[in-house]
Amino acid sequence: MNWQAIKAIYVFEMARFFRTLMQSFLSPVLSTSLYFVVFGTAIGSRIQEVDGVSYGAFIVPGLIMLSVMTQATANASFGIYFPKFIGTIYELLSAPISFLEIVIGYVGAAATKALFIGVVILVTANFFVDLPVAHPVAMVAFLVLTCFSFALLGFIIGIWAGNFEQLQLIPLLIITPLVFLGGSFYSISMLPPVWQTITMFNPVVYLISGFRWAFFDAADVPVGVSLLAIGLFTLICVGIIGWIFKTGWRIKP
Amino acid sequence: MPAIVSAKDVTKVYEGGFEALKGVSLDIQEGEILALLGPNGAGKTTLISVICGMVSPSGGKIEVGGHDILTDFRAARRLIGLVPQEINLEPFEKVMNTVRFSRGLFGKPKDEALLEKILRSLSLWDKKDNRIMELSGGMKRRVLIAKALSHEPRVLFLDEPTAGVDVELRKDMWEIVEGLRQDGVTIILTTHYIEEAEAIADRVGVITGGEILLVRRKDELIQQMGKKELRIDLSASLEAVPDALGGYELRLEDEGQTLVYQYDTSGERTGITGLLSDLAKAGITLKDVSTRQSSLEEIFVGLVGEGS
Numbered sequence: 306m307n308w309q310a311i312k313a314i315y316v317f318e319m320a321r322f323f324r325t326l327m328q329s330f331l332s333p334v335l336s337t338s339l340y341f342v343v344f345g346t347a348i349g350s351r352i353q354e355v356d357g358v359s360y361g362a363f364i365v366p367g368l369i370m371l372s373v374m375t376q377a378t379a380n381a382s383f384g385i386y387f388p389k390f391i392g393t394i395y396e397l398l399s400a401p402i403s404f405l406e407i408v409i410g411y412v413g414a415a416a417t418k419a420l421f422i423g424v425v426i427l428v429t430a431n432f433f434v435d436l437p438v439a440h441p442v443a444m445v446a447f448l449v450l451t452c453f454s455f456a457l458l459g460f461i462i463g464i465w466a467g468n469f470e471q472l473q474l475i476p477l478l479i480i481t482p483l484v485f486l487g488g489s490f491y492s493i494s495m496l497p498p499v500w501q502t503i504t505m506f507n508p509v510v511y512l513i514s515g516f517r518w519a520f521f522d523a524a525d526v527p528v529g530v531s532l533l534a535i536g537l538f539t540l541i542c543v544g545i546i547g548w549i550f551k552t553g554w555r556i557k558p
Numbered sequence: 559m560p561a562i563v564s565a566k567d568v569t570k571v572y573e574g575g576f577e578a579l580k581g582v583s584l585d586i587q588e589g590e591i592l593a594l595l596g597p598n599g600a601g602k603t604t605l606i607s608v609i610c611g612m613v614s615p616s617g618g619k620i621e622v623g624g625h626d627i628l629t630d631f632r633a634a635r636r637l638i639g640l641v642p643q644e645i646n647l648e649p650f651e652k653v654m655n656t657v658r659f660s661r662g663l664f665g666k667p668k669d670e671a672l673l674e675k676i677l678r679s680l681s682l683w684d685k686k687d688n689r690i691m692e693l694s695g696g697m698k699r700r701v702l703i704a705k706a707l708s709h710e711p712r713v714l715f716l717d718e719p720t721a722g723v724d725v726e727l728r729k730d731m732w733e734i735v736e737g738l739r740q741d742g743v744t745i746i747l748t749t750h751y752i753e754e755a756e757a758i759a760d761r762v763g764v765i766t767g768g769e770i771l772l773v774r775r776k777d778e779l780i781q782q783m784g785k786k787e788l789r790i791d792l793s794a795s796l797e798a799v800p801d802a803l804g805g806y807e808l809r810l811e812d813e814g815q816t817l818v819y820q821y822d823t824s825g826e827r828t829g830i831t832g833l834l835s836d837l838a839k840a841g842i843t844l845k846d847v848s849t850r851q852s853s854l855e856e857i858f859v860g861l862v863g864e865g866s
Binding site: 393400 | 572573610611612613614631632633634635636638640642644646647648649650655658659660661662663664665666667705
């Protein structure tokens with residue numbers, strides 16, 4: 306294992322993040338505060354408790370997941386797409402590193418950035434609502450796993466994308482709707498039966514449900530199923546990345 | 559001495575069926591400067607890209623320092639530095655950071671003293687904290703070289719290092735290359751500037767249509783393949799080549815003032831003695847005599863013409 310190379314990629318990618326630290330830090334703080342003002346205070350005061358939790362607190366896991374998933378995907382996809390776009394990918398391909406090391410470097414950095422943002426939102430949320438954490442270890446595990454699995458997905462998107470439009474396409478058209486419709490702001494049990502069934506086909510439901518269980522000990526689906534879903538999603542992403550590197554698809558003619 | 563880079567029957571067929579390399583075999587000796595000369599689309603960049611790992615070969619075998627580039631890619635690539643043709647650099651990154659990144663990618667621990675030495679040798683030290691976007695085109699090329707040298711490679715590939723740069727910078731680049739050779743680095747450069755190969759290379763490989771036509775020492779190539787011209791300035795101009803000299807391949811230039819005789823230096827007899835004696839017999843008086851060697855460019859045009 307070329308640890309120096311992994312470190313070089315990781316440090317290089319994190320430096321990009323720190324160059325725009327204020328933006329990286331302020332943006333999630335501001336958007337989370339706005340969500341609390343709109344959903345927690347203005348609308349939330351008219352909504353009863355959900356599963357025995359105040360609405361303001363109920364939306365926190367969903368809000369964190371929303372940011373973490375989109376940030377992990379965006380950071381990883383941009384991280385690997387940018388070298389392709391400006392041509393510096395030649396250096397990665399001609400260095401004595403394996404594809405596994407490239408993935409660890411880029412995905413590790415993207416997941417770290419998403420994790421940082423997730424923690425910032427969690428801390429910000431504590432200023433607005435009382436937030437119990439019933440299963441702290443599970444909460445951290447769900448958060449870290451989600452950061453990594455969506456960074457893997459972002460990496461695939463970055464390799465696939467042929468232009469900046471395609472880079473935005475999947476996050477915009479698939480991930481954001483799935484997260485919004487995956488129970489970020491409501492409990493699945495609040496939906497009519499038909500929609501409950503349809504919603505179960507949304508993989509994000511299982512992630513948000515599991516994460517919410519870690520906070521409030523109540524979930525839409527059993528936590529084991531949530532773990533299985535995120536494990537499966539991670540495995541699928543790893544499988545696709547393995548295939549990409551075996552065939553050199555879109556990176557190596 | 560075993561070759562530091564050895565390619566045997568290397569082929570590359572791109573998707574769509576384009577055959578960029580058709581069984582290229584090439585041995586590169588340690589410490590030499592080899593110029594790969596060829597027109598656009600000849601396969602120069604593909605060959606370099608295959609050796610360096612950016613393009614997968616379709617067939618054949620390549621070893622660098624005795625290490626197979628596919629099965630033992632880590633050991634092989636550690637020996638290689640690559641300066642690409644395009645200026646591929648992150649515009650917002652600082653010079654020092656991007657060079658540091660390259661060294662790390664090759665698995666080498668931090669060595670700020672070495673990086674300082676490299677940057678100083680390329681006149682980049684005072685630009686180390688500048689962002690890439692603030693540098694001139696020539697400076698960016700130097701940054702690419704600094705990145706390629708950051709992990710102390712034994713073999714350096716320079717893909718069209720002086721494409722589109724001005725004459726002064728080209729000469730600077732040649733000096734840098736010569737300095738690297740003195741440090742013991744083997745250098746392979748692709749170029750379509752004959753002048754460049756002529757100025758700095760020890761050996762010249764001519765590649766066209768995905769095939770290596772020949773690889774020779776530069777001076778041997780000029781000597782073996784080169785034609786020489788004997789130019790004879792006449793005291794009185796001639797209207798036509800006299801019949802008495804019909805046995806020689808002669809042509810008249812400068813309105814009949816100069817007779818030009820082309821001969822092959824590799825031939826057993828050049829025919830010069832006979833020609834001069836026949837000129838005297840024909841009563842033609844000479845004012846001056848000079849010879850001129852064919853340039854590498856003329857040889858190259860001849861070879862590529864034959865190849866196609």
